[in-house]
């Protein structure tokens with residue numbers, strides 16, 4: 001396939017340095033025991049752990065690394081041999097599989113021998129139940145305390161009874177975290193971390209919003225890479241400094257007319273998870289077709305606008321109980337429609353990720369309902385976040401090319 005030349009995002013090098021710092025700092029803590037380490041689900045109560053002095057490690061980020069390095073497919077059978085179905089979350093099966101196989105992409109990337117053994121595991125089922133099963137494995141394996149928040153899902157936006165329920169679970173978690181950390185929660189420190197996290201969310205939202213410019217300075221594929229600090233370093237000053245730099249670069253690209261996709265003709269929305277092992281080839285496919293994926297549900301999932309340092313527990317409960325994945329279909333459809341209008345979308349791409357029904361929204365006719373309501377065509381891409389056995393590249397190329405042709409004819 002012909003490769004379209006792209007102007008590289010300059011902030012990519014500082015991004016790599018920042019991510020390296022994150023992993024090396026945690027590794028050092030494990031080796032020297034100078035700090036406690038908490039594992040946290042990607043939209044779990046990280047701010048609470050940071051305020052109590054923990055360094056936070058996110059296994060889903062490790063899952064994404066296994067996917068993007070394409071080692072996931074070799075690791076999954078180790079988890080399957082241990083009794084885990086290949087039909088469940090392939091982050092879970094590839095991460096546990098990699099552990100059982102005795103390997104991690106952290107070794108090649110940063111010279112780190114193994115994933116960091118935590119002092120505590122903290123999950124939130126706001127995204128799925130799989131995270132509970134995933135963390136339970138390590139809790140049994142390493143005899144490490146497992147703490148969790150159980151959040152009702154499929155609900156209209158942030159019901160007060162749900163917010164109160166989650167806030168009380170967060171408060172109940174505090175004495176257990178204090179037991180592990182050996183120090184009391186300082187409420188002012190907690191407010192400070194919430195303020196930093198909120199700032200990170202605001203800056204990340206502004207970065208994503210630069211894609212509303214024509215041509216867009218970044219694509220969904222770029223955002224999948226640059227969302228790293230929002231996922232693993234929110235609540236820390238370094239993440240905010242990074243996003244100030246990235247935002248300035250995106251504004252500069254807009255001013256200079258630098259397009260993420262040269263000759264941008266079509267603007268798409270991506271609904272669902274990335275296919276991590278195919279980010280580059282899919283980025284090249286869409287660039288070749290002059291189509292820019294300018295917005296996505298996935299990358300916007302790390303926007304937590306409800307966080308408020310004045311009311312740390314309740315606002316955190318509200319922020320984490322009202323993320324897209326927790327909403328009912330009606331709310332999800334309103335959300336996507338708003339994005340489609342705001343970003344001037346020509347077509348919506350739904351990724352049906354075989355092992356993640358939680359982040360897949362194309363199975364209960366949302367595609368038809370939204371297409372009729374907005375008059376915007378859609379395409380369902382069958383694949384998976386990590387298990388490449390569920391993804392046919394040839395079929396995807398054929399379907400995407402036909403979809404773009406259909407859009408061109410209708411213009």
Ligand code: SF4
Nearest residue numbers: 089127128130356358
């Ligand atoms: S939301 Fe999906 S990908 Fe994420 S942990 Fe749950 S099942 Fe896995």
